Amino acid sequence: MLLRVDAASTVPLYQQIHDQIILGLAGGGLRPGETLPAVRQLADELNVNMLTVAKGYNLLKAEGYLVSDRRQGTRVAADFQADAVFQQELATQLRLLIAAAKIRGIAAPELQQMITAQYQAFGGKQHA
Amino acid sequence: MLLRVDAASTVPLYQQIHDQIILGLAGGGLRPGETLPAVRQLADELNVNMLTVAKGYNLLKAEGYLVSDRRQGTRVAADFQADAVFQQELATQLRLLIAAAKIRGIAAPELQQMITAQYQAFGGKQHA
DNA sequence: TTATTTGTATTATATCATATATAACAAATA
DNA sequence: TATTTGTTATATATGATATAATACAAATAA
Numbered sequence: 001m002l003l004r005v006d007a008a009s010t011v012p013l014y015q016q017i018h019d020q021i022i023l024g025l026a027g028g029g030l031r032p033g034e035t036l037p038a039v040r041q042l043a044d045e046l047n048v049n050m051l052t053v054a055k056g057y058n059l060l061k062a063e064g065y066l067v068s069d070r071r072q073g074t075r076v077a078a079d080f081q082a083d084a085v086f087q088q089e090l091a092t093q094l095r096l097l098i099a100a101a102k103i104r105g106i107a108a109p110e111l112q113q114m115i116t117a118q119y120q121a122f123g124g125k126q127h128a
Numbered sequence: 129m130l131l132r133v134d135a136a137s138t139v140p141l142y143q144q145i146h147d148q149i150i151l152g153l154a155g156g157g158l159r160p161g162e163t164l165p166a167v168r169q170l171a172d173e174l175n176v177n178m179l180t181v182a183k184g185y186n187l188l189k190a191e192g193y194l195v196s197d198r199r200q201g202t203r204v205a206a207d208f209q210a211d212a213v214f215q216q217e218l219a220t221q222l223r224l225l226i227a228a229a230k231i232r233g234i235a236a237p238e239l240q241q242m243i244t245a246q247y248q249a250f251g252g253k254q255h256a
Numbered sequence: 257t258t259a260t261t262t263g264t265a266t267t268a269t270a271t272c273a274t275a276t277a278t279a280a281c282a283a284a285t286a
Numbered sequence: 287t288a289t290t291t292g293t294t295a296t297a298t299a300t301g302a303t304a305t306a307a308t309a310c311a312a313a314t315a316a
Binding site: 019022023025026027065080081082086090091093094095096097098099100101102103104105106107108111112114115116118119122 | 147150151153154155193208209210214218219221222223224225226227228229230231232233234235236239240242243244246247250
């Protein structure tokens with residue numbers, strides 16, 4: 001899976017790494033059990049510091065997407081469910097997006113169709 | 129419309145002000161043409177600095193939600209459409225949310241129902 | 257006129273997040 | 287033994303965030 005970062009973006013580098021791995025998991029470019037690049041290797045590829053990659057990995061580990069040990073490096077977790085914390089986060093972030101869309105005249109069906117399209121773009125069968 | 133901020137949150141104060149005004153617009157607690165509190169007054173109510181409120185207002189003005197002049201203070205704009213910049217932002221942010229939901233086993237219909245519920249929670253008729 | 261209120265601008269300061277650089281450590285492997 | 291893994295530690299630099307204290311221009315109200 002190919003990762004890229006934009007140093008000029010206002011989005012922190014570790015957050016960009018985090019987000020792209022989430023997108024990779026949804027799209028099937030990363031699968032449960034698969035090993036990710038070592039922090040030093042990915043840092044070298046992206047021209048960022050080792051600790052920046054580690055910060056992105058650690059965030060994903062705290063969320064349950066990745067696991068690490070000193071034998072096999074960092075791997076995708078076997079499975080991850082939607083716990084209460086995630087449900088709450090999702091609802092909060094979705095509410096703000098919906099509010100902005102609604103006041104700009106975007107109705108519910110239009111937003112729902114965007115969801116349908118995005119789900120199909122990710123593909124239907126991959127991942128845990 | 130009542131605003132509150134949480135100084136302990138990781139979300140910047142000016143961003144909290146920004147987000148709550150968006151939610152207020154969607155819910156009808158704020159209407160087109162309505163005057164907002166003066167920066168000094170709101171700063172006093174929230175116990176934050178005047179410039180922090182101004183930063184939140186300025187962000188909303190840059191997005192087209194508010195307008196200011198030195199006569200009548202800061203008011204809600206008459207109308208605001210969904211331009212290309214907004215559409216792009218919406219799609220990007222929605223994609224990340226959908227990716228996270230999908231890999232946690234949340235299917236499209238569940239997400240779409242959340243949208244239906246949130247739209248109804250905001251109410252159907254208000255605002256431009 | 258004078259005083260007040262509005263958003264805005266300026267200058268200074270403090271703190272935290274972000275990011276880097278460098279080095280070292282423990283655990284496992286080749 | 288040497289290498290690779292994630293991890294930890296220390297130090298440093300920069301930008302974002304937030305505050306403080308003034309001041310200004312424009313409009314309004316007394």
